[in-house]
Amino acid sequence: MTTGMLPALRGHFTSSRAVSLLQRGGAVVALVIACIAGSMRYYAFATPENLLNVLRQNSMLGLVALGMTFVILTGGIDLSVGALLAVSGVIAAMLSKHGSLLALAGGIGAATALGVVNGLLITRARIQPFIVTLAMMIAARGAALAVTSEQSIPASPQASALTWLGRGQLGPVPVPVVLFFLAYAVAWVTLRYTRFGRYVYAVGDSEEAARLMGLPADRLVLATYALSGALAGLAGVVLAGRLGAGQPVAGTGWELDAIAAVVVGGTLLTGGQGGAGATIIGVLLLGVIFNLFNLEGTISPWWQWVLRGTFLMGVVIIQGRLQRRARSH
């Protein structure tokens, strides 16, 4: 894709854009190959039903990965997203008998608040993000399990908007898919065209330089953890709507899937490089691979894990190569 696209864009993009395109190139190339291989091998792959299904299945993970992207761009990490997703879903289901508005506000609000707690501990108490969010992951998951006595909490049928979020359609397109694309579009514009977005890159590039340039580094880091919590919360209520229940075990291990998607997309764990466009490719790529495994049907889930892990490593290695080539051109 790089050879096809670059000439048309030349002059419009600086060399840094070219580098980031190449970095993303690994994932894009893999996505294209996976799609071509999928449509050749499986008749069922390239059908609208299957593709929309892939999108819907991955839309919630996509929202979580988007929040993770902001955090990772600043050089941080958020391990608590899976647990916050569960908290949000459980609270939304509990509040659903009082109506959708309260359910949504309660669920997303709680996850956002816990994200703020993450951010405060990281910026005020100066504890490493890995530790803070690990502790939050354990505590929030525990709270969700304790409050529900490990039971799934059914959502009230009165909360029609909650159900609509999870199961509704806009024309042929499921609502979660619309939300997914909308969120990525807003995030893309935010990262590229707003000060908040540029500060995210600045802090991830060099926090010291950002501080000396007078940027509000701490407030910014706090905001990204709040945002990550909010998006995990949004994913939580969508999932609750879709399942018709808030499940305390929902989202287990999603933090790692989200990190995998961000990394596969080409956002660097060291921060400062990557973005929403990269992550959307990462989410879709992992989603398509998973879908292909299912269409194959004969690979046991455990071997699927082995293959996914191997594949993840392969993509990252290719990215590293591409990036080095772009640097030494």
Added chain:
Amino acid sequence: MSDAPLLRMEGISKAFGGAMALDRVDLSLQRGEVHALVGENGAGKSTLMKILTGAYHRDAGVVQLEGSEVDFDTPADAQGAGVCAVHQEIHLLSHRTVAENIYIGREPTRYGFIDWGRMNAQAAELLRGLGLDIDPEATVESLNTARQQMVAIARGVSLGARVLVLDEPTSSLSPREVSILYELVARLKANGTAIVYISHRFDELYAICDRVTVLRDGKLVATRAMAGLERLDLVCLMLGKSREALRDGVTGFGDHRDAGEAVADRPAVLRTEHVASGAKLHDVSFEVRPGEIVGLAGLLGSGRTETARAIFGADVRNGGTVFVHGESVNPRTPDDAIRMGVGFVSEDRKAEGIIPELSIRENLTLAALPTLTKFGVVSRVKQREIVERYMTRLGIKASSADQRIRELSGGNQQKVLLARWLCTDPKLLILDEPTRGIDIGAKGEIQRLVNELAKLGMGVLMISSEIEELTEGSTRVVVLRDGCSVAELTGAEISPQAIIRAMASDSPAASAVNATSPVS
């Protein structure tokens, strides 16, 4: 310069823990003045400047800007008032573009969204206005250090800086780039900007500074006009010594040039033939004999460091032969090279030299650990013995061997790194900019030490961008240009003029070099 000063700092004091870092220091700046701030490391220059730019808070004293008292809580406050600093380690966002680095925090927007077109255009205009040919859309990491520095200065200018602090601005610039910096400084001066210029290089101070303030041990020693102040007197002020106490030359080498004849018949410890590596190194041939200090000269980018790295096995060689003790060797990793008796002190002390959080003891014995280890266990007794020996021998000043190395001054850190190699008993020591960023007292000590090592029969390859260091220190000077060894000067042939001619001939940089270098 008789009118009221633009900036006045009076009676500034600052203590860290119990130690006085600054003790009632005064500094005043006129509009359009370039004011040198000098002193050995630890004299309080950085502390004073950090107080000025809002990074530290003063314990006592007054800061007045244009007659009204100011108190900056953060660098952002200081920038807002027009006081900016360009640090030695350039604090820019390396993955972002030049334009963004200049305008971040103040990006032009349209309907609340960043207007990239306008931002790039403004940056282009600003850079052109400063006489800089830099693409505003290039990423900072794609620029060389000099240009990054210019971008940092341009940022200060765009912030409307009335006071600009340049901290060691030329420590990594080539002579040609230095002249670009001078032009920029002259332009800012003409606009009435006051500049504080921190540097260890006297040529620069005399070339562009109007006045100088000397600090020593946190106290103000003197403020003088540069014109009429003799170099030797300035050195005396900095060191707190009398003229008579400083009898040697500018460097601590004494004059080493004649030593060449004594070692001419010894077999070479290192010989390179047509060494090539990477994109920068094409054809480098020279030899180093035991007891010799061979200077490696060249402009920035001529391949000096690359040569060292290729010999040390840190970079892959793609051509040529390296002989150690007459034997053709092929060090693929530094580990190989160390075993062959080669030591290498990198130019980047912070990134490639010290392990900041480890102690002096651990840093010093790092390269020798394999010989101190039995069954994977480090012998503490032997380690302590070695550390004590070298700390005494090299005069490393520290509270104890267990002090963390990052707390030491640059000069002492460099001594620890030297000791790290000395205890591996190398036959060949490669020193890349051994005295960069080191105050002049410690500089002399290190130079004397290198001299002694050579006298004891070690072969030394010394890369330096300081002409005095090369002319006074080297028995021979090998000059590199564009990745090739182009000249070799021996004995009486070694002079600043000859080195500069060889470095710069056939290149457009030649005239600039002659204009700004210490050819006097």
